[in-house]
Amino acid sequence: MPDDAPQLTALRELRDEIKRVIDYRSFYLRYCPNANQSGARLQTLCPIPTHRHSGQGHPSLSIDLTRGLFHCFSRDEGGDAIKFYELMHGATYSQAVCALARDLGLDNKRSTRTLAQRAAPDPMDESQPEPEPLPRARIAAICEAFLKTCRAEEQTEGINYLARRGIDARTIRRAGIAYFPRRAYRRVMRRMLDSFPLAELQRSGLFNTRAHLTFYRHRLLFPFRVEGRAIYLQARTTAAGIEPRWHNMRGGVPSLYNVDALNELPTGHVVYLVEGFTDTLTLLTHEFAAVGLVGAGGLKPEWLAPLARFRVVSALDPDAAGQRAAVAYEELFAARGLRLARIALPTDVNDFFRQHPAAAVEFQLLTETALEKRP
Numbered sequence: 001m002p003d004d005a006p007q008l009t010a011l012r013e014l015r016d017e018i019k020r021v022i023d024y025r026s027f028y029l030r031y032c033p034n035a036n037q038s039g040a041r042l043q044t045l046c047p048i049p050t051h052r053h054s055g056q057g058h059p060s061l062s063i064d065l066t067r068g069l070f071h072c073f074s075r076d077e078g079g080d081a082i083k084f085y086e087l088m089h090g091a092t093y094s095q096a097v098c099a100l101a102r103d104l105g106l107d108n109k110r111s112t113r114t115l116a117q118r119a120a121p122d123p124m125d126e127s128q129p130e131p132e133p134l135p136r137a138r139i140a141a142i143c144e145a146f147l148k149t150c151r152a153e154e155q156t157e158g159i160n161y162l163a164r165r166g167i168d169a170r171t172i173r174r175a176g177i178a179y180f181p182r183r184a185y186r187r188v189m190r191r192m193l194d195s196f197p198l199a200e201l202q203r204s205g206l207f208n209t210r211a212h213l214t215f216y217r218h219r220l221l222f223p224f225r226v227e228g229r230a231i232y233l234q235a236r237t238t239a240a241g242i243e244p245r246w247h248n249m250r251g252g253v254p255s256l257y258n259v260d261a262l263n264e265l266p267t268g269h270v271v272y273l274v275e276g277f278t279d280t281l282t283l284l285t286h287e288f289a290a291v292g293l294v295g296a297g298g299l300k301p302e303w304l305a306p307l308a309r310f311r312v313v314s315a316l317d318p319d320a321a322g323q324r325a326a327v328a329y330e331e332l333f334a335a336r337g338l339r340l341a342r343i344a345l346p347t348d349v350n351d352f353f354r355q356h357p358a359a360a361v362e363f364q365l366l367t368e369t370a371l372e373k374r375p
């Protein structure tokens with residue numbers, strides 16, 4: 001082994017730590033205060049000194065805030081935040097890593113890291129291939145064991161959080177939602193390590209490369225079930241001011257949320273297509289059948305098949321994204337000879353039910369009108 005190997009490892013660890021904690025928006029805005037933001041992107045005049053841009057012309061620098069990557073289209077040069085720092089300061093790679101770590105208050109000593117830092121999900125690394133996904137049966141075993149372990153802990157905070165949003169205990173139980181308080185974090189982590197090989201837990205995304213459970217800030221768990229078994233989890237923070245609000249296992253959302261419940265319904269039953277967990281659970285609380293999209297634009301054509309035998313009604317958010325999606329989904333359904341009726345509420349479903357005492361009756365009437373209307 002070369003002599004500098006330990007130093008390289010330390011540098012690599014520090015780089016990963018930077019990527020875990022850095023806020024890309026504020027980092028890049030420090031250098032490009034006049035950048036225009038659109039969604040998760042910044043567009044701006046490129047400030048990289050060696051590019052020698054005239055300062056006129058089109059903004060050639062594009063920044064992806066989700067992944068923290070920049071690209072200058074005019075000079076066709078790009079990379080991550082560390083590379084950006086190198087270019088802005090004429091620094092070497094190790095100088096950039098050390099300076100950024102200092103700026104972020106990181107220390108190269110493991111003992112000084114907080115539990116939150118050790119629990120942080122692994123940063124996306126473009127240079128590393130994604131690990132091979134686990135077989136579905138193993139994923140399900142991990143999900144089910146995790147949910148069971150969490151359910152053995154005090155559920156009150158999680159139940160109260162959902163109750164404040166009008167979701168009742170019976171619905172929480174039927175949806176298999178689980179919670180654990182932060183004080184149970186180490187115990188939950190240990191139980192999972194006792195039950196599964198670390199490598200499997202890491203491949204599932206439940207654990208990070210530091211061998212810590214990544215569900216640290218996000219402890220209210222929403223399972224996606226197929227044939228009665230959880231195959232994927234999304235978790236929400238119940239605390240205010242935590243970004244991102246959601247955390248999930250590795251891999252994409254596998255299905256509509258609550259799709260498994262459709263198996264129990266008779267053909268021709270009304271099923272609502274809504275956005276997110278809260279809206280889905282709100283309708284379940286009021287005895288309406290519903291499936292949820294994660295984000296308005298998330299419907300995949302292959303998810304339509306299980307809906308084909310129902311009368312499906314969309315009740316997406318009234319914002320532009322929700323309305324655009326509703327129209328697009330009507331076409332998607334129509335292309336397969338299916339009909340998607342549409343309800344337009346003044347608010348999202350959850351607010352509608354919380355604000356109107358007779359919401360269930362109104363919702364029923366709106367549904368009948370929507371189903372009667374011929375497209």
Ligand SMILES: [Zn+2]
Binds near residue numbers: 047053060061074
């Ligand atoms: Zn440039």
